[in-house]
Amino acid sequence: xxxxxxxDDHHFFLSGLxxxxxxxxxxxxxxxxxxxAVDGIRRTRPDVVLLDxxxxxxxxxxxxxxxxxxxxxxxxxxxxxxxAAEDVIGVIRAGARGYVTKxxxxxxxxxxxRRVEGGDAVFSPRLxxxxxxxxxxxxxxxxxxxxxxxxxxxxxxxxxxxxxxxxKEVARRLHLSVKTVETHVSSVLRKLQLSSxxxxxxxxxxxxxx
Amino acid sequence: MAPRRHDDPEASPTTTQVxxxxxxxxxxxxxxxxxxxxxxxxxxxxxxxxxPVLVRxxxxxxxxxxxxxxxxxxxxxxxxxxxxxxxxTARPVRRPAARQAVALGLVVLGTxxxxxxxxxxxxxxxxxxxxxxxxxxxxxxxxxxxxDRARWARIPGNPIEAMFTGRVGLIRVVLGGxxxxxxxxLGFANTGADLAAAGDALLGVAITxxxxxxxxxxxxxxxxxxxxxxxxxxxxxxxxxxxxxxxHDSVLHTLALIQRADxxxxxxxxxxxxxxxxxxxxxxxxxxxxxxxxxxxxxxxxRVEQRHIVPVDIVVVGDAPLDEAGKALVDxxxxxxxxxxxxxxxxxxSVYVEVEPDELTGFVRDEGKGFDPDRVxxxxxxxxxxxxxxxxxxxxxxxxxxxxxxxxxVQLRLxxxxxx
Numbered sequence: 001x002x003x004x005x006x007x008d009d010h011h012f013f014l015s016g017l018x019x020x021x022x023x024x025x026x027x028x029x030x031x032x033x034x035x036x037a038v039d040g041i042r043r044t045r046p047d048v049v050l051l052d053x054x055x056x057x058x059x060x061x062x063x064x065x066x067x068x069x070x071x072x073x074x075x076x077x078x079x080x081x082x083x084a085a086e087d088v089i090g091v092i093r094a095g096a097r098g099y100v101t102k103x104x105x106x107x108x109x110x111x112x113x114r115r116v117e118g119g120d121a122v123f124s125p126r127l128x129x130x131x132x133x134x135x136x137x138x139x140x141x142x143x144x145x146x147x148x149x150x151x152x153x154x155x156x157x158x159x160x161x162x163x164x165x166x167x168k169e170v171a172r173r174l175h176l177s178v179k180t181v182e183t184h185v186s187s188v189l190r191k192l193q194l195s196s197x198x199x200x201x202x203x204x205x206x207x208x209x210x
Numbered sequence: 211m212a213p214r215r216h217d218d219p220e221a222s223p224t225t226t227q228v229x230x231x232x233x234x235x236x237x238x239x240x241x242x243x244x245x246x247x248x249x250x251x252x253x254x255x256x257x258x259x260x261x262p263v264l265v266r267x268x269x270x271x272x273x274x275x276x277x278x279x280x281x282x283x284x285x286x287x288x289x290x291x292x293x294x295x296x297x298x299t300a301r302p303v304r305r306p307a308a309r310q311a312v313a314l315g316l317v318v319l320g321t322x323x324x325x326x327x328x329x330x331x332x333x334x335x336x337x338x339x340x341x342x343x344x345x346x347x348x349x350x351x352x353x354x355x356x357x358d359r360a361r362w363a364r365i366p367g368n369p370i371e372a373m374f375t376g377r378v379g380l381i382r383v384v385l386g387g388x389x390x391x392x393x394x395x396l397g398f399a400n401t402g403a404d405l406a407a408a409g410d411a412l413l414g415v416a417i418t419x420x421x422x423x424x425x426x427x428x429x430x431x432x433x434x435x436x437x438x439x440x441x442x443x444x445x446x447x448x449x450x451x452x453x454x455x456x457x458h459d460s461v462l463h464t465l466a467l468i469q470r471a472d473x474x475x476x477x478x479x480x481x482x483x484x485x486x487x488x489x490x491x492x493x494x495x496x497x498x499x500x501x502x503x504x505x506x507x508x509x510x511x512x513r514v515e516q517r518h519i520v521p522v523d524i525v526v527v528g529d530a531p532l533d534e535a536g537k538a539l540v541d542x543x544x545x546x547x548x549x550x551x552x553x554x555x556x557x558x559x560s561v562y563v564e565v566e567p568d569e570l571t572g573f574v575r576d577e578g579k580g581f582d583p584d585r586v587x588x589x590x591x592x593x594x595x596x597x598x599x600x601x602x603x604x605x606x607x608x609x610x611x612x613x614x615x616x617x618x619x620v621q622l623r624l625x626x627x628x629x630x
Contacts, residue, residue: 102470162525
């Protein structure tokens with residue numbers, strides 16, 4: 001059974017998650033603030049951490065940065081009510097493998113956890129839109145074309161996700177295998193994490209309105 | 211799993227920054243961003259690691275002390291070069307350091323003493339007070355941080371301008387001027403040592419002060435009220451941020467919870483609408499973006515959700531001014547979204563709009579029951595025709611992809627107007 005650790009400072013929400021996920025996953029621990037989360041995750045070594053973006057004591061980003069210094073193979077799925085580009089891009093760049101909003105339905109959340117556990121990336125339509133937006137426009141200041149721009153195929157895959165299609169539907173419409181779609185999305189995630197496109201950080205902080 | 215790098219990309223600037231050309235060590239590169247006359251002082255300041263303001267003061271003081279500042283400035287300009295675009299933007303700015311500033315001050319002082327010895331000098335009574343006053347102002351200016359400077363620069367009107375404003379501006383200034391003059395006259399006329407003279411001198415000082423108050427009073431009060439207003443504004447925005455953080459932690463969470471619960475569709479729809487409104491209030495831009503495509507598209511969701519309980523997801527990539535083509539796209543998307551919410555029976559409607567260099571694209575999609583495009587029910591045909599008509603009038607195309615049980619997607623393409 002997949003071992004999941006929950007990090008959220010909202011107790012009501014936390015207990016809701018526990019009830020929904022408890023039958024399908026083994027909940028190995030939970031925490032409501034940064035230090036307790038880092039300790040708990042290091043001790044229990046879960047497969048997947050469900051991480052709230054907003055936490056007292058430094059935010060989800062601080063948890064990611066601390067844990068990833070010692071444990072590279074623990075995977076993080078970010079969860080947030082805010083949906084602000086700054087927060088989303090921030091946790092993804094800190095190493096989360098995906099981002100979903102807290103309004104996600106329980107079955108979709110379970111599917112997202114499995115996908116992240118399998119090493120794939122989870123992109124909501126909104127995150128796909130953010131990435132297309134951030135990698136949009138001119139290429140001045142681009143250093144590494146490998147990392148700083150999307151291929152035509154990746155762009156097409158992201159557009160479909162932004163339009164609301166599931167990975168399976170995207171695969172069917174573009175005549176690809178689901179595995180290939182997943183590979184494209186993972187490669188976009190890698191670019192998002194490693195690209196130095198100077199627009200990226202500035203873009204996220206400028207774009208306060210969602 | 212693919213091998214990944216774990217270092218934070220922002221933490222390793224050496225591999226990521228634009229490789230800038232090393233600035234030649236022999237010349238001064240004039241500053242582009244930090245320029246008052248020709249950018250020489252700015253460039254020199256960046257090179258030496260001193261606040262350019264101090265360099266400017268040094269030139270000015272040397273100019274007063276016998277005019278050598280002019281010569282030095284022109285000399286520095288002659289040996290300096292214009293920046294090219296790359297160095298202007300990519301060069302790291304050295305932090306001004308106190309030690310360099312003191313060194314610069316000593317060099318200027320030494321030069322002044324030398325000039326005094328050689329005779330290139332306007333006289334002790336002129337040069338020293340001006341030099342001291344200039345140095346003092348420069349220190350104050352250099353020490354106040356950028357925010358303070360911006361605030362001072364924003365204060366409306368200078369004292370001279372403020373003097374003559376108001377109903378009785380001219381009379382007030384003339385009266386004030388007379389008082390100052392008579393006060394000074396009274397003070398200076400009685401330079402004797404007896405007690406009566408001292409009284410007269412005090413009276414002179416008082417009259418002078420009243421005169422100055424008349425002249426500069428309005429400006430001073432305006433300054434004070436301006437600063438007080440700014441302070442109130444800051445307090446308000448801090449209080450707002452605090453409240454936003456609180457609402458974010460409590461109310462947004464509750465609304466999210468309601469949407470995940472097994473509540474009735476009406477309650478879920480209500481929670482979603484409330485969440486959208488609250489979010490818009492929490493994260494709204496300080497200046498509401500008027501006449502842009504993005505907010506116009508985002509507003510579709512609110513309108514559709516107000517009338518139907520189906521949630522609408524909006525994703526917009528890029529932004530553009532809301533021109534005729536943009537308005538046509540927004541209207542067509544909205545009509546398609548209303549249509550999907552009303553007829554498809556889908557739990558969600560997705561709207562995606564992208565601004566591309568030469569066209570605007572829009573996709574409105576649902577996973578509802580769909581229909582056979584060849585046998586469109588008449589009640590839907592009218593709407594499809596109106597969407598088509600709208601888009602075609604602006605030179606665009608519409609295609610509707612649908613089949614029974616597969617959901618529907620309306621695809622819109624409009625060429626962008628040339629002006630945008």
